[in-house]
Amino acid sequence: MKIGRVVKTVVSTIHNPLFEDRRLLLCDYLGTDGKPTGDYTIAVDNVDAGAGEVVLILDEGNSARQMLGKEPDGAVRAVVAGIVDELVVEGAVVVRDGDVLE
């Protein structure tokens, strides 16, 4: 899994049936310093994550299908699997209560 931050949502009416009634969250990937790496992914929300929240992003198909109950053939790979409350890197707190510390 990777750490990311919810920055945008993708609004879509024409989509794979798999995404019906699901939110698509555009998330920046974060480095160990809590800053965006420049890469992003669009992940299916599975935890009701909100704007600006630091989240756990799972980018693996089988696990994603299992979480969404779309086995065996859901065309999905990235899912927001958790909301990060705290992230500590080498003893230093990088994320607390869902926010990246400056």
Added chain:
Amino acid sequence: MQLGRVIGTVVATECYEGLEGVNFLLVEPLDKELQPAGEPVVAADGVHMAGPGEVVYFVASREAALACPETFVPVDHAIVGIADAVEDA
């Protein structure tokens, strides 16, 4: 999944068994500000409605084949939705 813009269509009369009827589109990857980011890829159109100029989102790797009618096919990128808007969460 990544954002992309459809910039062209690909016609392949001769293709692998199971890919008949699948539309292939040339998709330019986009960053989150919808600016071009990277080399275009040929993607299967998993929604059958995407067309040139549209902003779409696509899935890569093995999961792409799962967006096709026949799921055991050699496809590595597939469009799984058309983005109406990419807005602040």
